[in-house]
Amino acid sequence: MNAKVAVLVYPGTNSENETLRALLDAEVDAELVHWSNAATLANFDAYVLPGGFAYEDRIRAGAIAAHDRMTDAVIEGAQKGKMVLGICNGAQVLLEAGLVPGTGPVRRPTAAFTKNAPSGKFVCKHVYVKLNIAPQRCAITAGLPGEALIPAWAAHGEGRLAGSADHLDEISHGGHLAFVYAHADGSVDDAAVPNGSALGAAALTNSQGNVLAIMPHPERDAWTFNHPFSRDGRSGMTFFHSFAKGLKQQ
């Protein structure tokens, strides 16, 4: 029987349909689960938290959602080894829930995706993210080649990784820095980073490698009509095919 994936819809989530579509196109058995059906989440094998503004970003981006009943199920699933992917606002929720980098207690965040720098303003920009860990380090990236380059759209006002020097060091040296921002040729420097993110971070994983929080949206570069500038053969679907492979091996 196929593994079943829940795409969570909190009040204020807005990217659930394209995220679901990308998963279905990768032949993942996925469906939307709204907040009113949180009790059903235990029946799923993996969870995807899409982008948006869960609970209107009240208090802080992801703060209220991190304490939601749906997130109770996500935390419990993650602790059992189920795959969990958070994209954009979903990534912010996972950091607030303490699941990534996962270096502190649950719901005691040690880092945050916070206000972009230096502008402090919303960024909407086509970007590339480069795999910065061995593919097998994380179940969701295990189907990618080493140093895979994934196109995506950065679309956030709060995507800058921030934390204390000690915690950033832990992220860097603990193998949590899953993807960094890169140029189209794969080179990495500050100019490739759209939001001032510490370590050039675009995505983080936890110690077990079953949870991944990624800020830019690969699902918004999944299909031909999403490629505005080039036809370089790359597609955000590569990321979701890897997710599908990881699911089969779970």
Add this chain to the structure above:
Amino acid sequence: MSSRALAITLKIPDNEAFTALRALQRLHIPVAAVERAEVWIFESSLSDEALVEGVRANETLFNPNKHELRVLRDERPRDGEVWIGEQGEDPASRAKLGGKPLAGVTAVRRYTAWLLSGEEGAALPRDQVDLAARGLLCNPAIEKAIL
């Protein structure tokens, strides 16, 4: 040059405070009411009246249709209150106030104040406010809590 603190509160229902109340109750913190305010601390050469007038006229800070403004006696939280500020805030840069600076103001600090009350309206004890800050209201990776 002197320092003055102003609080800006909503006079319309505060949905964010209500959401915080429900989330804190879910964390088993014995809170019955939450009030939220934006606290602005200004370093300025202005009189109280001129500062208040300037803030009232600054549309990036104050909307007379939905906000109320009061001058605070103290630059610290009251009983039952926690102020959440950004780590690494630059008061001189903050004084630009989103491109609408106030003449005579050289530095600005901003906090979100959360006043937590229990049943009968009594201020929540300090240890419970601390718990609320650690559990929800403050992310210590990017923010600081002042009790």
